[in-house]
């Protein structure tokens with residue numbers, strides 16, 4: 001559902017070029033497109049209204065983002081084995097990140113002159129095939145080899161979208177956290193396990209939307225609580241179970257009985273909490289400390305429309321998973337002091353730029369990939385600290401302005417101006433990217449659209465025996481003695497486990513075993529990808545549905561699908577019931 005804010009007027013109804021669905025352009029949209037249209041040699045090159053619906057525009061950007069599919073391949077510069085998001089069969093040159101960020105090569109060596117006889121995107125694709133790409137997008141990371149889209153992290157493993165954090169494993173979207181495992185979207189948390197959408201939370205497990213809380217388990221929407229289990233919507237409470245107040249000794253006694261030894265017991269406990277939560281009320285949308293905001297999981301934002309999972313935004317539309325961004329439309333994962341972006345993906349600290357994929361610290365870029373610390377560039381790949389470049393060729397300011405104007409004129413004739421890079425030029429198969437999570441499609445459907453598909457993705461070369469994890473007590477020297485515990489831990493570390501759901505082989509690492517033993521958490525029996533999927537499945541999708549408030553019967557918009565059992569209420573009713 002694409003709803004229009006009441007302070008905007010529809011000026012045009014368009015049909016999406018891919019889905020055929022109608023979508024609307026408003027007066028505010030026209031103002032935005034006018035504002036971000038670039039100027040070259042004193043002439044404004046207007047960005048026309050989109051030809052794709054907001055949903056298809058999002059899908060197109062997401063198809064350029066492989067977050068978590070890692071492969072072994074050789075660095076094309078040194079020949080050394082490395083981990084990469086590009087599988088070995090991909091035709092690109094891929095360099096290890098140390099080499100890629102060094103001065104051992106120059107992106108300008110791959111520069112070409114623009115050919116006005118050929119379409120822009122075909123020429124851009126030739127450049128994609130010649131300019132080296134970086135194996136992983138991780139900056140300033142220490143001892144954190146298997147991580148992607150990470151910045152300033154330490155001693156972490158299999159993390160995505162993680163910044164300013166240390167000792168993080170198997171998690172996504174983590175900011176300023178320490179010692180957390182299997183979490184998704186957490187900020188300033190420590191010692192958390194299987195937590196989602198939590199902020200300033202400490203020593204907690206299986207918590208969802210819990211802020212400023214500690215030592216809690218299996219809880220939903222707690223604020224400023226401590227020592228709570230199986231609780232929902234509590235504020236400033238301690239020693240509660242199933243929302244009932246107990247004394248400290250009663251609580252501690254019951255807490256001790258919750259000894260989960262293995263995953264069979266864990267599944268039962270999860271079901272108990274799931275059934276309890278289903279009887280609870282839920283807010284139709286999660287919007288905190290925001291003004292004129294419309295979407296889900298929005299906080300500290302103003303004038304944010306049709307946006308999801310955002311923090312600190314102003315005047316934005318169709319933006320997703322961003323942090324501190326203003327005056328922008330159609331972005332995905334743009335973080336930190338971003339401004340005036342349109343159709344950008346993973347562009348951190350990037351301003352006044354459109355149609356860019358992956359880059360840090362840029363301004364005034366158009367149609368670039370993997371460019372960093374650069375300004376005023378057009379159709380470039382892999383630049384660092386460069387200005388006035390076109391197709392990786394350097395020009396004077398005057399030449400740059402004149403040539404870009406001519407190329408835009410050419411792109412208008414070929415219907416390429418104002419469009420993000422087409423799907424078929426994504427370096428990844430659709431099923432390797434985040435697009436697959438949000439818009440799943442089968443192989444035949446993807447191929448029928450002439451988009452890429454990675455066909456041998458699921459094959460595993462392991463055909464040996466598998467290890468069955470023991471009860472967690474068996475790894476705890478306090479319970480079974482040092483020698484036996486050590487023997488069991490060594491076995492666990494040396495063997496391969498089989499995912500109970502996908503049958504994919506996986507391993508556990510020492511860093512996580514220590515946490516499981518200390519917190520009495522059973523050894524996982526699912527592959528990290530399956531655990532991520534299960535967390536993802538707990539979240540509402542980015543689809544807005546019309547519904548009725550369970551209390552006042554007024555019309556509401558929600559991301560809860562109609563089949564969900566929770567009592568969905570409007571903001572006013574939620575406040576009346578909870579506070």
Ligand SMILES: [Zn+2]
Nearest residue numbers: 549552570573
């Ligand atoms: Zn209501």
